[in-house]
Structures are given as structure tokens and as C-alpha cells.
Amino acid sequence: MKVHITADMEGIATICHDDQADLKNAEFPRMREIMTGEVQAAIEGARDAGADEILVCDAHDTGRNLLIEKLDHDVEVIEGSAYDLGMMSGITRDFDASFQVGYHSMRHTHAGVLGHTYTYHIAELRFNGTIMGESGLSAAIAGHFGVPLVFVSGDAHAIRQAKSLVKNIVGVPTKEGVGLYGVRSLTPEKARKLIRKGAKEALGKLDEIEPYVVKKPVLMEVEFERPLMAQYASQVPLVKRKDAKSVTYKASDVVDAFYVFLVLNMVASYAKSEGPL
Numbered sequence: 001m002k003v004h005i006t007a008d009m010e011g012i013a014t015i016c017h018d019d020q021a022d023l024k025n026a027e028f029p030r031m032r033e034i035m036t037g038e039v040q041a042a043i044e045g046a047r048d049a050g051a052d053e054i055l056v057c058d059a060h061d062t063g064r065n066l067l068i069e070k071l072d073h074d075v076e077v078i079e080g081s082a083y084d085l086g087m088m089s090g091i092t093r094d095f096d097a098s099f100q101v102g103y104h105s106m107r108h109t110h111a112g113v114l115g116h117t118y119t120y121h122i123a124e125l126r127f128n129g130t131i132m133g134e135s136g137l138s139a140a141i142a143g144h145f146g147v148p149l150v151f152v153s154g155d156a157h158a159i160r161q162a163k164s165l166v167k168n169i170v171g172v173p174t175k176e177g178v179g180l181y182g183v184r185s186l187t188p189e190k191a192r193k194l195i196r197k198g199a200k201e202a203l204g205k206l207d208e209i210e211p212y213v214v215k216k217p218v219l220m221e222v223e224f225e226r227p228l229m230a231q232y233a234s235q236v237p238l239v240k241r242k243d244a245k246s247v248t249y250k251a252s253d254v255v256d257a258f259y260v261f262l263v264l265n266m267v268a269s270y271a272k273s274e275g276p277l
């Protein structure tokens with residue numbers, strides 16, 4: 001059995017501010033340790049259920065977070081910024097299951113701590129009318145390759161959002177927001193224990209979980225935080241302006257949509273650097 005694990009940082013136990021997830025911050029060494037522990041717990045759970053091949057994608061920010069030397073010696077890890085598929089780098093049709101560890105809610109989620117979708121410039125992302133956060137996007141990319149998302153750990157709201165898209169998955173909340181920069185968290189040790197148990201349980205339910213497949217073609221709608229972001233985004237070929245802060249793009253499939261979405265994030269970053277509009 002082959003398992004793909006995508007690991008983010010904002011959803012791990014204790015993190016309550018994006019400063020802590022920044023490579024240059026004094027708290028970062030502690031956070032990467034906790035993130036590594038949660039990924040290792042998911043690996044152990046997968047092994048308990050009989051997984052023999054595991055690929056981990058270090059999916060937070062620059063992709064240089066996990067302490068690979070502290071992971072099960074027999075896994076492989078994608079580190080740094082890969083060419084393909086963002087947070088789902090490495091996924092192929094050969095995998096049996098997809099796990100998400102350390103995932104967080106989407107932007108503007110009430111009580112969802114540090115909620116965002118790739119960047120803080122995106123107010124809302126929709127595929128064929130369905131709102132997507134990073135969890136939905138990663139599930140959809142796995143689904144494109146016929147691989148079911150079966151396990152999610154992270155912010156309680158990320159799990160709620162994942163469960164609204166994919167039936168029967170196992171979710172392990174490591175914390176819940178008590179403010180946009182505040183959490184009520186499990187201890188890392190308790191989180192690891194529950195993640196290991198949940199990961200094993202999820203692979204046991206593999207027959208009950210369908211890949212999350214987004215119907216083709218995909219109408220992608222992106223609402224930005226600022227109008228100038230939408231103005232510049234609408235100058236990308238085939239991207240159309242919808243209203244003051246939104247654009248649309250008709251994609252052939254989710255992977256096509258995803259790559260345009262990445263470009264729109266870069267355009268939005270540039271627009272932000274131009275001024276406050």
C-alpha cells in the first residue's frame with residue numbers, strides 16, 4: 001500500500017501566529033520539531049495499517065521545514081519548492097491514499113486560526129461554485145489522479161471543511177481557534193497519539209472513501225482581498241473580470257485551474273506591492 005502525505009504547518013498543535021511558522025523566527029525550530037512529530041505519527045499510523053511505501057511532501061512555505069533525519073528511515077520526502085503540483089507534489093495514480101497533516105482552514109473562517117488559501121490575498125476560491133480551501137484543493141488534486149483523501153489532521157475547522165467535501169474521512173483536530181491569532185490546543189504528545197490512531201483507522205476505511213473528483217471543465221472563481229489584484233489578474237490571458245474583486249477562468253481540469261491559481265497569487269502579490277487599493 002502506497003501513501004502520500006502532504007504536510008503544512010499552520011494547522012499543527014499550538015501554532016497561533018504566522019510569525020511562528022516563519023523560517024527566520026526564533027520559535028521556528030520548535031515548530032518544525034512539532035510538525036515533524038505529527039508527520040512521523042501519521043507515518044507510524046500508516047505503517048500500523050500496512051503501508052509499505054510512503055512519500056511526504058513538505059508543503060509549508062519554502063518546503064524546508066521537516067527534520068528528515070527524525071522521520072522513519074524508510075520514507076522519501078519532497079523538500080523545497082518543487083516544479084509540479086504545489087502542496088501535492090509527488091502525487092501520481094500509483095498511490096492508494098492521501099493524508100493531510102497540519103492543515104488549516106480557509107480565509108474568513110469564523111474561529112479558524114490563521115485561515116488562508118495559499119496566500120492571504122485570496123478572499124475566496126471556488127471550483128464550479130464550491131468554496132475550496134487548501135484542504136479541498138489538495139483533495140481535488142489527489143482526486144484528479146484517482147487517489148482518495150482519507151485522513152486530515154489540523155485545525156478543527158479545516159477538518160470540518162474537509163468533511164463537507166469528502167465523506168467518511170478520518171479527521172483529527174489538534175486545536176481549535178479561539179481567535180484569529182488564538183488557539184485552544186492539544187499538547188504535541190496527545191496530538192501525536194491521536195494522529196497515529198486516526199491514520200491507522202483511515203487506511204482501514206479505504207473501501208468506504210471515494211476520490212474527490214471535481215467535474216470537468218472547471219469554472220474557477222477567485223475573489224481577491226483588493227480590487228487592484230483583480231484588475232491585474234484579469235490581464236492574464238483567458239482570465240475574465242467578474243466584479244470589483246473577482247475574476248473567473250474556465251479550466252480544462254483541476255490541475256489546469258491550480259496552475260492558473262498560482263499565477264494569480266503571484267500577480268496579487270505584485271498588486272499589493274503597488275499600493276493599498
Ligand SMILES: [Zn+2]
Pocket residue numbers: 008009010104118134
Ligand atoms: Zn497552508
